[in-house]
Amino acid sequence: MADETDFLDLYTRLRLEPGCSLPEFKQAYRRHVAQWHPDRRADGHADALAARRLQRLTRQYGAAMEFHRRHGRLPGGAPLPGVAVATPEPAAAIEDGTPATTVIADTESLPRRPLGAWWWLAIGAIGVAVLAWSLMPAASEPDAEDNTEAATVRTTGVPAANSAFAVSGPLSLGMSEDEVIALEGEPTQRADGRWEYEPSWVRFDNHAVSDWYSSPLRGLHSESPRPRH
Structure with missing residues:
Protein backbone atom coordinates (compact mmCIF):
# COMPACT_ATOMS: atom_id res chain seq x y z
CA MET A 1 0.00 0.00 0.00
CA ALA A 2 2.87 2.38 0.73
CA ASP A 3 4.33 1.86 -2.78
CA GLU A 4 0.93 2.34 -4.39
CA THR A 5 0.34 5.71 -2.72
CA ASP A 6 3.90 7.03 -3.09
CA PHE A 7 2.71 9.72 -5.48
CA LEU A 8 5.90 11.74 -5.19
CA ASP A 9 7.82 8.76 -6.57
CA LEU A 10 5.22 8.43 -9.33
CA TYR A 11 5.61 12.08 -10.40
CA THR A 12 9.39 11.70 -10.32
CA ARG A 13 9.31 8.66 -12.61
CA LEU A 14 6.94 10.40 -15.02
CA ARG A 15 9.03 13.62 -14.83
CA LEU A 16 6.00 15.67 -13.86
CA GLU A 17 5.21 18.20 -11.17
CA PRO A 18 2.28 17.78 -8.73
CA GLY A 19 -0.60 19.81 -10.02
CA CYS A 20 -0.13 18.86 -13.67
CA SER A 21 -3.18 18.40 -15.86
CA LEU A 22 -4.88 15.05 -16.32
CA PRO A 23 -4.01 14.81 -20.08
CA GLU A 24 -0.33 15.48 -19.29
CA PHE A 25 -0.44 12.82 -16.59
CA LYS A 26 -1.98 10.18 -18.88
CA GLN A 27 0.37 10.96 -21.75
CA ALA A 28 3.47 10.70 -19.52
CA TYR A 29 2.21 7.38 -18.14
CA ARG A 30 1.66 5.88 -21.62
CA ARG A 31 5.08 7.07 -22.74
CA HIS A 32 6.72 5.47 -19.68
CA VAL A 33 4.82 2.20 -20.19
CA ALA A 34 6.01 2.03 -23.79
CA GLN A 35 9.59 2.63 -22.68
CA TRP A 36 9.62 -0.08 -19.98
CA HIS A 37 7.46 -2.69 -21.69
CA PRO A 38 9.19 -6.14 -21.46
CA ASP A 39 8.83 -6.67 -25.22
CA ARG A 40 11.34 -3.84 -25.76
CA ARG A 41 14.02 -5.52 -23.56
CA ALA A 42 16.56 -7.97 -24.96
CA ASP A 43 17.83 -10.11 -22.08
CA GLY A 44 16.05 -11.93 -19.25
CA HIS A 45 17.46 -9.80 -16.41
CA ALA A 46 16.34 -6.59 -18.10
CA ASP A 47 12.92 -8.13 -18.76
CA ALA A 48 12.45 -8.99 -15.06
CA LEU A 49 13.56 -5.52 -13.94
CA ALA A 50 11.30 -3.84 -16.49
CA ALA A 51 8.35 -6.00 -15.45
CA ARG A 52 8.78 -5.09 -11.74
CA ARG A 53 9.09 -1.38 -12.51
CA LEU A 54 6.08 -1.49 -14.80
CA GLN A 55 3.97 -3.31 -12.19
CA ARG A 56 4.85 -0.73 -9.53
CA LEU A 57 4.17 2.14 -11.92
CA THR A 58 0.82 0.60 -12.89
CA ARG A 59 -0.23 0.29 -9.21
CA GLN A 60 0.75 3.91 -8.53
CA TYR A 61 -1.03 5.12 -11.63
CA GLY A 62 -4.15 3.19 -10.66
CA ALA A 63 -4.13 4.72 -7.16
CA ALA A 64 -3.70 8.21 -8.66
CA MET A 65 -6.63 7.71 -11.03
CA GLU A 66 -8.77 6.40 -8.19
CA PHE A 67 -7.83 9.51 -6.20
CA HIS A 68 -8.87 11.66 -9.17
CA ARG A 69 -12.19 9.83 -9.44
CA ARG A 70 -12.97 10.35 -5.75
CA HIS A 71 -11.71 13.93 -5.30
CA GLY A 72 -11.93 15.46 -8.76
CA ARG A 73 -8.19 16.19 -8.93
CA LEU A 74 -4.85 14.42 -9.07
CA PRO A 75 -2.88 13.90 -5.84
CA GLY A 76 -1.05 17.08 -4.89
CA GLY A 77 -3.25 19.30 -7.04
CA ALA A 78 -5.29 22.23 -5.70
CA PRO A 79 -8.80 21.22 -4.49
CA LEU A 80 -11.53 22.17 -6.92
CA PRO A 81 -14.44 24.10 -5.34
CA GLY A 82 -17.83 22.45 -5.55
CA VAL A 83 -16.52 19.00 -6.54
CA ALA A 84 -18.41 16.20 -4.79
CA VAL A 85 -16.46 13.27 -3.40
CA ALA A 86 -17.44 9.99 -5.07
CA THR A 87 -18.32 6.93 -3.02
CA PRO A 88 -15.75 4.17 -3.57
CA GLU A 89 -16.99 1.09 -5.44
CA PRO A 90 -15.38 -2.27 -4.57
CA ALA A 91 -15.57 -3.67 -8.12
CA ALA A 92 -14.92 -0.44 -10.01
CA ALA A 93 -12.46 -0.43 -12.92
CA ILE A 94 -10.47 2.57 -14.07
CA GLU A 95 -9.16 3.72 -17.41
CA ASP A 96 -6.59 1.61 -19.33
CA GLY A 97 -7.98 -1.60 -17.79
CA THR A 98 -6.06 -1.25 -14.48
CA PRO A 99 -7.91 -2.84 -11.51
CA ALA A 100 -9.27 -0.40 -8.93
CA THR A 101 -7.05 0.08 -5.87
CA THR A 102 -8.03 1.08 -2.36
CA VAL A 103 -6.57 4.51 -1.62
CA ILE A 104 -5.97 6.13 1.73
CA ALA A 105 -8.31 9.12 2.04
CA ASP A 106 -6.78 12.56 1.66
CA THR A 107 -8.27 14.20 4.76
CA GLU A 108 -6.91 17.63 3.83
CA SER A 109 -9.11 17.73 0.72
CA LEU A 110 -12.30 16.99 2.63
CA PRO A 111 -14.40 20.02 3.66
CA ARG A 112 -14.33 21.00 7.32
CA ARG A 113 -17.66 20.83 9.09
CA PRO A 114 -18.58 24.23 10.59
CA LEU A 115 -19.59 24.54 14.22
CA GLY A 116 -23.26 23.93 14.86
CA ALA A 117 -25.62 26.75 15.80
CA TRP A 118 -26.01 25.44 19.34
CA TRP A 119 -22.24 25.71 19.83
CA TRP A 120 -22.36 29.41 18.97
CA LEU A 121 -25.36 29.86 21.28
CA ALA A 122 -23.48 28.19 24.14
CA ILE A 123 -20.38 30.35 23.56
CA GLY A 124 -22.55 33.48 23.47
CA ALA A 125 -24.34 32.51 26.69
CA ILE A 126 -21.03 31.97 28.47
CA GLY A 127 -19.78 35.36 27.28
CA VAL A 128 -22.94 37.11 28.51
CA ALA A 129 -22.69 35.36 31.88
CA VAL A 130 -19.05 36.40 32.32
CA LEU A 131 -19.87 40.01 31.37
CA ALA A 132 -22.84 40.13 33.76
CA TRP A 133 -20.74 38.70 36.59
CA SER A 134 -17.98 41.28 36.02
CA LEU A 135 -20.52 44.14 36.12
CA MET A 136 -22.35 42.83 39.18
CA PRO A 137 -21.72 45.08 42.26
CA ALA A 138 -20.14 43.48 45.28
CA ALA A 139 -22.59 42.29 47.92
CA SER A 140 -22.95 44.82 50.72
CA GLU A 141 -21.95 43.87 54.22
CA PRO A 142 -25.01 43.27 56.46
CA ASP A 143 -25.53 45.44 59.51
CA ALA A 144 -23.56 44.51 62.58
CA GLU A 145 -26.78 43.78 64.49
CA ASP A 146 -27.73 41.04 61.99
CA ASN A 147 -24.30 39.45 61.82
CA THR A 148 -24.16 36.76 64.50
CA GLU A 149 -21.19 34.86 63.12
Missing part, protein backbone atom coordinates in the same frame (compact mmCIF):
# COMPACT_ATOMS: atom_id res chain seq x y z
CA ALA A 150 -17.76 35.27 64.62
CA ALA A 151 -15.54 37.51 62.46
CA THR A 152 -11.87 37.00 61.83
CA VAL A 153 -10.11 40.20 62.83
CA ARG A 154 -7.27 41.43 60.64
CA THR A 155 -4.45 42.78 62.75
CA THR A 156 -2.27 43.92 59.86
CA GLY A 157 -3.31 46.08 56.92
CA VAL A 158 -3.19 49.69 55.81
CA PRO A 159 -0.25 51.56 57.35
CA ALA A 160 -0.95 54.59 59.49
CA ALA A 161 -1.41 57.74 57.43
CA ASN A 162 -0.62 60.21 60.21
CA SER A 163 2.84 59.64 61.67
CA ALA A 164 2.34 62.43 64.26
CA PHE A 165 0.48 59.96 66.46
CA ALA A 166 2.24 56.78 67.49
CA VAL A 167 -0.64 54.40 68.21
CA SER A 168 0.60 50.91 69.01
CA GLY A 169 -2.48 49.46 70.66
CA PRO A 170 -5.65 48.16 68.95
CA LEU A 171 -8.73 50.23 68.21
CA SER A 172 -10.54 51.09 71.43
CA LEU A 173 -13.46 53.17 72.66
CA GLY A 174 -12.73 56.83 73.30
CA MET A 175 -9.96 57.14 70.69
CA SER A 176 -9.80 60.50 68.94
CA GLU A 177 -10.23 60.93 65.22
CA ASP A 178 -6.52 61.63 64.81
CA GLU A 179 -5.64 58.42 66.61
CA VAL A 180 -7.98 56.44 64.39
CA ILE A 181 -6.39 57.95 61.28
CA ALA A 182 -2.95 57.08 62.64
CA LEU A 183 -4.10 53.49 63.25
CA GLU A 184 -6.40 52.78 60.30
CA GLY A 185 -5.48 55.43 57.73
CA GLU A 186 -7.84 57.72 55.86
CA PRO A 187 -11.40 56.35 55.56
CA THR A 188 -12.98 55.74 52.19
CA GLN A 189 -16.03 57.77 53.21
CA ARG A 190 -17.14 60.06 56.08
CA ALA A 191 -20.82 60.70 56.83
CA ASP A 192 -22.75 61.70 60.00
CA GLY A 193 -20.06 60.76 62.52
CA ARG A 194 -19.34 57.43 60.80
CA TRP A 195 -16.15 56.60 58.93
CA GLU A 196 -16.22 53.79 56.41
CA TYR A 197 -13.29 51.52 55.61
CA GLU A 198 -14.83 49.58 52.73
CA PRO A 199 -17.19 47.09 54.50
CA SER A 200 -15.86 48.02 57.99
CA TRP A 201 -16.76 51.25 59.81
CA VAL A 202 -16.01 53.34 62.90
CA ARG A 203 -18.60 55.55 64.64
CA PHE A 204 -17.75 58.69 66.63
CA ASP A 205 -19.60 60.55 69.36
CA ASN A 206 -18.20 64.02 70.11
CA HIS A 207 -15.14 63.14 67.98
CA ALA A 208 -14.39 60.05 70.10
CA VAL A 209 -14.82 56.39 69.08
CA SER A 210 -18.15 55.08 70.36
CA ASP A 211 -18.66 51.98 68.17
CA TRP A 212 -17.15 50.04 65.24
CA TYR A 213 -17.59 47.01 63.07
CA SER A 214 -14.62 45.03 61.71
CA SER A 215 -15.52 43.02 58.61
CA PRO A 216 -13.52 39.90 57.70
CA LEU A 217 -13.28 41.29 54.16
CA ARG A 218 -11.30 44.32 55.36
CA GLY A 219 -10.70 44.09 59.07
CA LEU A 220 -9.86 46.97 61.38
CA HIS A 221 -6.97 46.94 63.84
CA SER A 222 -9.21 45.73 66.62
CA GLU A 223 -9.27 42.75 68.96
CA SER A 224 -12.91 41.92 68.22
CA PRO A 225 -15.44 42.59 65.47
CA ARG A 226 -17.48 44.80 67.81
CA PRO A 227 -16.34 46.74 70.91
CA ARG A 228 -16.80 45.14 74.30
CA HIS A 229 -18.83 47.59 76.39
Whole structure:
Protein backbone atom coordinates (compact mmCIF):
# COMPACT_ATOMS: atom_id res chain seq x y z
CA MET A 1 0.00 0.00 0.00
CA ALA A 2 2.87 2.38 0.73
CA ASP A 3 4.33 1.86 -2.78
CA GLU A 4 0.93 2.34 -4.39
CA THR A 5 0.34 5.71 -2.72
CA ASP A 6 3.90 7.03 -3.09
CA PHE A 7 2.71 9.72 -5.48
CA LEU A 8 5.90 11.74 -5.19
CA ASP A 9 7.82 8.76 -6.57
CA LEU A 10 5.22 8.43 -9.33
CA TYR A 11 5.61 12.08 -10.40
CA THR A 12 9.39 11.70 -10.32
CA ARG A 13 9.31 8.66 -12.61
CA LEU A 14 6.94 10.40 -15.02
CA ARG A 15 9.03 13.62 -14.83
CA LEU A 16 6.00 15.67 -13.86
CA GLU A 17 5.21 18.20 -11.17
CA PRO A 18 2.28 17.78 -8.73
CA GLY A 19 -0.60 19.81 -10.02
CA CYS A 20 -0.13 18.86 -13.67
CA SER A 21 -3.18 18.40 -15.86
CA LEU A 22 -4.88 15.05 -16.32
CA PRO A 23 -4.01 14.81 -20.08
CA GLU A 24 -0.33 15.48 -19.29
CA PHE A 25 -0.44 12.82 -16.59
CA LYS A 26 -1.98 10.18 -18.88
CA GLN A 27 0.37 10.96 -21.75
CA ALA A 28 3.47 10.70 -19.52
CA TYR A 29 2.21 7.38 -18.14
CA ARG A 30 1.66 5.88 -21.62
CA ARG A 31 5.08 7.07 -22.74
CA HIS A 32 6.72 5.47 -19.68
CA VAL A 33 4.82 2.20 -20.19
CA ALA A 34 6.01 2.03 -23.79
CA GLN A 35 9.59 2.63 -22.68
CA TRP A 36 9.62 -0.08 -19.98
CA HIS A 37 7.46 -2.69 -21.69
CA PRO A 38 9.19 -6.14 -21.46
CA ASP A 39 8.83 -6.67 -25.22
CA ARG A 40 11.34 -3.84 -25.76
CA ARG A 41 14.02 -5.52 -23.56
CA ALA A 42 16.56 -7.97 -24.96
CA ASP A 43 17.83 -10.11 -22.08
CA GLY A 44 16.05 -11.93 -19.25
CA HIS A 45 17.46 -9.80 -16.41
CA ALA A 46 16.34 -6.59 -18.10
CA ASP A 47 12.92 -8.13 -18.76
CA ALA A 48 12.45 -8.99 -15.06
CA LEU A 49 13.56 -5.52 -13.94
CA ALA A 50 11.30 -3.84 -16.49
CA ALA A 51 8.35 -6.00 -15.45
CA ARG A 52 8.78 -5.09 -11.74
CA ARG A 53 9.09 -1.38 -12.51
CA LEU A 54 6.08 -1.49 -14.80
CA GLN A 55 3.97 -3.31 -12.19
CA ARG A 56 4.85 -0.73 -9.53
CA LEU A 57 4.17 2.14 -11.92
CA THR A 58 0.82 0.60 -12.89
CA ARG A 59 -0.23 0.29 -9.21
CA GLN A 60 0.75 3.91 -8.53
CA TYR A 61 -1.03 5.12 -11.63
CA GLY A 62 -4.15 3.19 -10.66
CA ALA A 63 -4.13 4.72 -7.16
CA ALA A 64 -3.70 8.21 -8.66
CA MET A 65 -6.63 7.71 -11.03
CA GLU A 66 -8.77 6.40 -8.19
CA PHE A 67 -7.83 9.51 -6.20
CA HIS A 68 -8.87 11.66 -9.17
CA ARG A 69 -12.19 9.83 -9.44
CA ARG A 70 -12.97 10.35 -5.75
CA HIS A 71 -11.71 13.93 -5.30
CA GLY A 72 -11.93 15.46 -8.76
CA ARG A 73 -8.19 16.19 -8.93
CA LEU A 74 -4.85 14.42 -9.07
CA PRO A 75 -2.88 13.90 -5.84
CA GLY A 76 -1.05 17.08 -4.89
CA GLY A 77 -3.25 19.30 -7.04
CA ALA A 78 -5.29 22.23 -5.70
CA PRO A 79 -8.80 21.22 -4.49
CA LEU A 80 -11.53 22.17 -6.92
CA PRO A 81 -14.44 24.10 -5.34
CA GLY A 82 -17.83 22.45 -5.55
CA VAL A 83 -16.52 19.00 -6.54
CA ALA A 84 -18.41 16.20 -4.79
CA VAL A 85 -16.46 13.27 -3.40
CA ALA A 86 -17.44 9.99 -5.07
CA THR A 87 -18.32 6.93 -3.02
CA PRO A 88 -15.75 4.17 -3.57
CA GLU A 89 -16.99 1.09 -5.44
CA PRO A 90 -15.38 -2.27 -4.57
CA ALA A 91 -15.57 -3.67 -8.12
CA ALA A 92 -14.92 -0.44 -10.01
CA ALA A 93 -12.46 -0.43 -12.92
CA ILE A 94 -10.47 2.57 -14.07
CA GLU A 95 -9.16 3.72 -17.41
CA ASP A 96 -6.59 1.61 -19.33
CA GLY A 97 -7.98 -1.60 -17.79
CA THR A 98 -6.06 -1.25 -14.48
CA PRO A 99 -7.91 -2.84 -11.51
CA ALA A 100 -9.27 -0.40 -8.93
CA THR A 101 -7.05 0.08 -5.87
CA THR A 102 -8.03 1.08 -2.36
CA VAL A 103 -6.57 4.51 -1.62
CA ILE A 104 -5.97 6.13 1.73
CA ALA A 105 -8.31 9.12 2.04
CA ASP A 106 -6.78 12.56 1.66
CA THR A 107 -8.27 14.20 4.76
CA GLU A 108 -6.91 17.63 3.83
CA SER A 109 -9.11 17.73 0.72
CA LEU A 110 -12.30 16.99 2.63
CA PRO A 111 -14.40 20.02 3.66
CA ARG A 112 -14.33 21.00 7.32
CA ARG A 113 -17.66 20.83 9.09
CA PRO A 114 -18.58 24.23 10.59
CA LEU A 115 -19.59 24.54 14.22
CA GLY A 116 -23.26 23.93 14.86
CA ALA A 117 -25.62 26.75 15.80
CA TRP A 118 -26.01 25.44 19.34
CA TRP A 119 -22.24 25.71 19.83
CA TRP A 120 -22.36 29.41 18.97
CA LEU A 121 -25.36 29.86 21.28
CA ALA A 122 -23.48 28.19 24.14
CA ILE A 123 -20.38 30.35 23.56
CA GLY A 124 -22.55 33.48 23.47
CA ALA A 125 -24.34 32.51 26.69
CA ILE A 126 -21.03 31.97 28.47
CA GLY A 127 -19.78 35.36 27.28
CA VAL A 128 -22.94 37.11 28.51
CA ALA A 129 -22.69 35.36 31.88
CA VAL A 130 -19.05 36.40 32.32
CA LEU A 131 -19.87 40.01 31.37
CA ALA A 132 -22.84 40.13 33.76
CA TRP A 133 -20.74 38.70 36.59
CA SER A 134 -17.98 41.28 36.02
CA LEU A 135 -20.52 44.14 36.12
CA MET A 136 -22.35 42.83 39.18
CA PRO A 137 -21.72 45.08 42.26
CA ALA A 138 -20.14 43.48 45.28
CA ALA A 139 -22.59 42.29 47.92
CA SER A 140 -22.95 44.82 50.72
CA GLU A 141 -21.95 43.87 54.22
CA PRO A 142 -25.01 43.27 56.46
CA ASP A 143 -25.53 45.44 59.51
CA ALA A 144 -23.56 44.51 62.58
CA GLU A 145 -26.78 43.78 64.49
CA ASP A 146 -27.73 41.04 61.99
CA ASN A 147 -24.30 39.45 61.82
CA THR A 148 -24.16 36.76 64.50
CA GLU A 149 -21.19 34.86 63.12
CA ALA A 150 -17.76 35.27 64.62
CA ALA A 151 -15.54 37.51 62.46
CA THR A 152 -11.87 37.00 61.83
CA VAL A 153 -10.11 40.20 62.83
CA ARG A 154 -7.27 41.43 60.64
CA THR A 155 -4.45 42.78 62.75
CA THR A 156 -2.27 43.92 59.86
CA GLY A 157 -3.31 46.08 56.92
CA VAL A 158 -3.19 49.69 55.81
CA PRO A 159 -0.25 51.56 57.35
CA ALA A 160 -0.95 54.59 59.49
CA ALA A 161 -1.41 57.74 57.43
CA ASN A 162 -0.62 60.21 60.21
CA SER A 163 2.84 59.64 61.67
CA ALA A 164 2.34 62.43 64.26
CA PHE A 165 0.48 59.96 66.46
CA ALA A 166 2.24 56.78 67.49
CA VAL A 167 -0.64 54.40 68.21
CA SER A 168 0.60 50.91 69.01
CA GLY A 169 -2.48 49.46 70.66
CA PRO A 170 -5.65 48.16 68.95
CA LEU A 171 -8.73 50.23 68.21
CA SER A 172 -10.54 51.09 71.43
CA LEU A 173 -13.46 53.17 72.66
CA GLY A 174 -12.73 56.83 73.30
CA MET A 175 -9.96 57.14 70.69
CA SER A 176 -9.80 60.50 68.94
CA GLU A 177 -10.23 60.93 65.22
CA ASP A 178 -6.52 61.63 64.81
CA GLU A 179 -5.64 58.42 66.61
CA VAL A 180 -7.98 56.44 64.39
CA ILE A 181 -6.39 57.95 61.28
CA ALA A 182 -2.95 57.08 62.64
CA LEU A 183 -4.10 53.49 63.25
CA GLU A 184 -6.40 52.78 60.30
CA GLY A 185 -5.48 55.43 57.73
CA GLU A 186 -7.84 57.72 55.86
CA PRO A 187 -11.40 56.35 55.56
CA THR A 188 -12.98 55.74 52.19
CA GLN A 189 -16.03 57.77 53.21
CA ARG A 190 -17.14 60.06 56.08
CA ALA A 191 -20.82 60.70 56.83
CA ASP A 192 -22.75 61.70 60.00
CA GLY A 193 -20.06 60.76 62.52
CA ARG A 194 -19.34 57.43 60.80
CA TRP A 195 -16.15 56.60 58.93
CA GLU A 196 -16.22 53.79 56.41
CA TYR A 197 -13.29 51.52 55.61
CA GLU A 198 -14.83 49.58 52.73
CA PRO A 199 -17.19 47.09 54.50
CA SER A 200 -15.86 48.02 57.99
CA TRP A 201 -16.76 51.25 59.81
CA VAL A 202 -16.01 53.34 62.90
CA ARG A 203 -18.60 55.55 64.64
CA PHE A 204 -17.75 58.69 66.63
CA ASP A 205 -19.60 60.55 69.36
CA ASN A 206 -18.20 64.02 70.11
CA HIS A 207 -15.14 63.14 67.98
CA ALA A 208 -14.39 60.05 70.10
CA VAL A 209 -14.82 56.39 69.08
CA SER A 210 -18.15 55.08 70.36
CA ASP A 211 -18.66 51.98 68.17
CA TRP A 212 -17.15 50.04 65.24
CA TYR A 213 -17.59 47.01 63.07
CA SER A 214 -14.62 45.03 61.71
CA SER A 215 -15.52 43.02 58.61
CA PRO A 216 -13.52 39.90 57.70
CA LEU A 217 -13.28 41.29 54.16
CA ARG A 218 -11.30 44.32 55.36
CA GLY A 219 -10.70 44.09 59.07
CA LEU A 220 -9.86 46.97 61.38
CA HIS A 221 -6.97 46.94 63.84
CA SER A 222 -9.21 45.73 66.62
CA GLU A 223 -9.27 42.75 68.96
CA SER A 224 -12.91 41.92 68.22
CA PRO A 225 -15.44 42.59 65.47
CA ARG A 226 -17.48 44.80 67.81
CA PRO A 227 -16.34 46.74 70.91
CA ARG A 228 -16.80 45.14 74.30
CA HIS A 229 -18.83 47.59 76.39
